[in-house]
Amino acid sequence: MSRILAFVLFVSFSVTGWAVSAEVQDKAVQEKEPDVKIEKEQVLERVNALEKPLYTPxxxxxxxxxxxxxxxxxxxxxxxxxxxxxxxxxxxxxxxxxxxxxxxxxxxxxxxxxxxxxxxxxxxxxxxxxxxxxxxxxxxxxxxxxxxxxxxxxxxxxxxxxxxxxxxxxxxxxxxxxxxxxxxxAGQENNHQNKILVYDQILKLKPGDCEALTYKADAVLEIGEPQWAANLCRQALSIDSHNSHAFYQLACSYTALGLYDEAIQYLGEALKQSDSYKAYLMSDEALKPLYDHEEFQKLTA
The missing domain is CATH 1.10.287 (Helix Hairpins)
Incomplete structure (x- = not known):
């Protein structure tokens, strides 16, 4: 009986101490709230002023x-x-x-x-x-x-x-x-042929890697093989039908093939999956032939 009473007293004191410490912490947070807001604004200004990512390989x-x-x-x-x-x-x-x-x-x-x-x-x-x-x-x-x-x-x-x-x-x-x-x-290689060989090694270790297929399509498109790049993108979409990068690379491949309507269609699918590609539409050289197209201007707008 004495052990039970001691345990109940210990629990009650613990709860009381926790409540008091919580009130003290809340008061301290309220007092420091203006300083925290100033520090957040300073951090946001530094982040917006960055010119390159903070992480490295x-x-x-x-x-x-x-x-x-x-x-x-x-x-x-x-x-x-x-x-x-x-x-x-x-x-x-x-x-x-x-x-x-x-x-x-x-x-x-x-x-x-x-x-x-x-x-x-x-x-x-x-x-x-x-x-x-x-x-x-x-x-x-x-x-x-x-x-x-x-x-x-x-x-x-x-x-x-x-x-x-x-x-x-x-x-x-x-x-x-x-x-x-x-x-x-692959990220350190400057030669697109060497990049393709590295992506082939990745696909050999992990067949069906959509990311490796789409990046390989990008490298293939750089060496002037748009049909090959389109086939790689279709293979990636057969594995993951919602892969936005595959849609984007497929749009670039069809642009190089001169199939502008199909390119804009796949570009719209890529934007549906991810809005982040809007930032690259006007700066990507592979999409330059589409700049005067009416549907492309709608997408950029």
Whole structure:
């Protein structure tokens, strides 16, 4: 009763302290609110004045390495937790078997004493009683062994499954790291032929990558192969029918082929999926032949 009373008092004091601290924090926030607004305006002015992005491929690589290390640590933690659970279950099994063995032994001693008394009285012989006790003990032990064998088999299956998951996660991390390095390499390449080779390597590791297909179409369009680029964009749309980048690259490809109506149609689809492409319409050289087209002017308006 005293423990319960102490726990209730502790909870009440904790709630009261939390409420007081919350009121103090609210007052502090209200007092600092003008300073915070000024700092936000200063940060917005600095962000609007930026001329290039704050991130670099090296930061992306660092973040990827951190994510990989986090997943490796998580896998190790899972394996350690499973090992602890297995050790505890094995200890429980050992205690259970020991308890069963001791119980059977004491039961045997009790029957032996009772059988001795019965022999003196004139009933069955000690040998018959001993055989009977051994048979009963063997049956009980066989039941216990069979039950714990089933439990150990189940534990072994769980460990095998966890090991398989850890191996799959490791392979996925390695594949992601390799693909990320290829993307960094493609971003650093100035030769469009080399970019196409890098994108082919990415598609070999991860077939059906829509992003790799659309960027490859962009590089193919740069070397003067609009039909090839259009085929790549159609392949990407067959995988993801709402890929805005694929629609945009398809519009550029049809513009290079001279099919202006189809180009404007696909350009409209790209703008439906993402309004961010409006900023590139008047600056993209691939769309320059469409500037005098009436439908294109409607899109830009």
């Amino acid at each position: 090296f930061i992306e690589r660092y973040v990827l390495d951190e994510i990989k290390q986090l997943r490796v640590d998580l896998g190790a933690q899972k394996a350690e937790l499973i090992q602890q659970i297995v050790d505890r279950q094995i200890n429980s099994i050992d205690r259970g078997v020991t308890y069963a063995t001791d119980t059977v032994t004491y039961f045997f001693y009790l029957i032996a004493a009772a059988s001795s008394i019965l022999v003196v009285v004139g009933w069955n012989s000690i040998r018959d009683i001993k055989d009977r006790v051994h048979s009963l003990a063997d049956e009980e032990i066989a039941k216990l062994v069979k039950e714990y064998e089933g439990r150990l088999s189940h534990i072994e299956k769980q460990l095998t499954q966890k090991t398989r998951h850890i191996r799959q996660n490791k392979e996925e991390i390695e594949l992601t790291q390799e693909i990320q390095s290829l993307w960094l390499r």
